[in-house]
Amino acid sequence: MADDKVYISANELLADSFRLGNMVLESGFAPTHLVGIWRGGAPVGIAVQELLEYHGVVCDHIAVRTSSYSGIDQQTPEVRVFALGYLIDTLGPDDRLLVIDDVFDSGRSIEAFLRELALRCRHNMPRGVRIATVYYKPTRNRTALKPDFFVHQSDAWLVFPHEVNGLTLDEIRRHKPEAAAILQRAPMTDFASAVDRADFIAGLPKAELHLHIEGSLEPEMLFALAKRNAVAIPFESVEAVRAAYEFSNLQDFLDIYYQGMSVLQTEQDFFDLTAAYLARAEADAVRHVEIFFDPQGHTERGVAFAVVIGGIARALDAARARGVTSRLIMCFLRHLDEAAAEATLDEALPYLAVIDGVGLDSSEVGHPPAKFARVFARARALGLKLVAHAGEEGPPAYVHEALDVLGVDRIDHGNRALEDAALVARLATGGMCLTVCPLSNHKLCVVDDLAAHPLRRMLDAGLVATVNSDDPAYFGGYVNANFVAVADALDLRRDEIVALARNSFAGSFLGETDKARHLAAIDAYVAQAG
Ligand SMILES: Nc1ncnc2[nH]cnc12
Ligand SMILES: [Zn+2]
DSSP states (O other): OGGGEEEOOHHHHHHHHHHHHHHHHHHTOOOSEEEEEETTHHHHHHHHHHHHHHTTOOOEEEEEEEEEEEOTTSSSEEEEEEOOHHHHHHOOTTOEEEEEEEEESSSHHHHHHHHHHHHHHGGGSOSEEEEEEEEEOGGGOOSSOOOSEEEEEOOSEEEOTTOOTTSOHHHHHHHOHHHHHHHTSOTTSSOSSHHHHHHHHHHSOEEEEEEEGGGGOOHHHHHHHHHHTTOOOSOSSHHHHHHHOOOSSHHHHHHHHHHHGGGOOSHHHHHHHHHHHHHHHHHTTEEEEEEEEOTHHHHTTTOOHHHHHHHHHHHHHHHHHTTOEEEEEEEEETTSOHHHHHHHHHHHGGGTTTOOEEEEESOOTTOOGGGGHHHHHHHHHTTOEEEEEESSSSOHHHHHHIIIIIOOSEEEEOGGGGGOHHHHHHHHHTTOEEEEOHHHHHHTTSSSOGGGOTHHHHHHTTOEEEEOOBSHHHHTOOHHHHHHHHHHHHTOOHHHHHHHHHHHHHTSSOOHHHHHHHHHHHHHHHHHHO
16 A cells, blocks of 8 residues: 555665664774665665765775576575675675665575675685664564664665655655656657657648748848948958847847848848748748748838838748748837837738738837737738737736737747736637747747746646747747757657647648648658657
């Protein structure tokens, strides 16, 4: 029965091991050799040896292993002893041997060890031998031996600190909560290595739903376009640009991001930018993209709306011919006022055939979704899809507002929604897709460490989370790099990675037939990957 078990903590065992060492010391027995019986005797032996040495009793020390097997008569188990060579080579008759185990139960291990050692050492077998153990179970002793030193006498079923095999998950949770937190996910359960997992991710069909096209402007293209358009930029080299990409928050990044846009001047520039991203996405097995663009970042510096949308749409058309489908989402810059967003929507009216939705980006805190209630309502009336960045840096209340006031179809980021349990339940029940961006979150210090990224918690909570690159040129990687980084950090299982890819199509603005086709392609990929 589970309740008969006595769970020993690591600290208790260490303290008892030191107590055992003290007993040896006080007895006046000063071993020249200390042997821990692998496995349980090893940590005890280390602590005893450490304590003895602390008090000036220096001895040689090693672990040996015994193992039980059924003998010919199948009744009494025999015990085999391994790794005696070192002891046989070094022991002499005048040595003093201390044998240590965590528990003296049937006594058969130590008996077999001493018998085998005596047989093989012959006249070199030490005359002085002592046995020390933390727990002694006299009622189970099947030998003529008994420990010279022990700390506790017990009949209980002992569970040592390292033991997890043979325990139920419930027992581990109740008695070893720290272990449960770590063991919940068996590491690399379904991939042989991190490289295998990365290979699996590389070919997995996926959609990208959160990508600012201006954020895919690589430093090389920044330089090339600066030269082509004779625009001055405050960087000497590509390396200097990359070195400047150190951010401590969203605003740090946005300042550089808007500055970088200045090199985008002509329709061809927007085509080249978009085509380069699409080629990169294709290489990551991206089959469908939903791209954000920031027209206000261009029109306010004199680049016509038609130039921006013309170049982007031409590149999307070219990719569609190669089988990569897309949607285009026009974002309003939330640090500007709603009137500016309204004017931008007016400018977009002639291009609604190529614009599928509107979004809300830029500096979040201080610019809540409700600031754009009217322009979003108008966009909805025009038949456009609605998305908004919310809960990236802003509080859960902004996510509520995006849902309640704007009526969005998708939340971009949404990390901080996890601070509000009712909100999480609402997002889960409504099947609301979150476009999560792990490397972005790390680069912008939304999370200190990818190992603490909320993606795992989102999946566990049943949220439709997806993995995206946000601004890959600035944050260190495209969509597969995001998958790999977060999968490594959170040790994501195959089914979780597949769920993320499935969510990317399920949460997209594709029609049901296309979604089903992509989900079937994922199934086929998983099946052939074995
Ligand atoms: N991660 C982000 N958050 C808000 N606005 C953005 N514009 C580009 N990337 C952004
Ligand atoms: Zn974004």
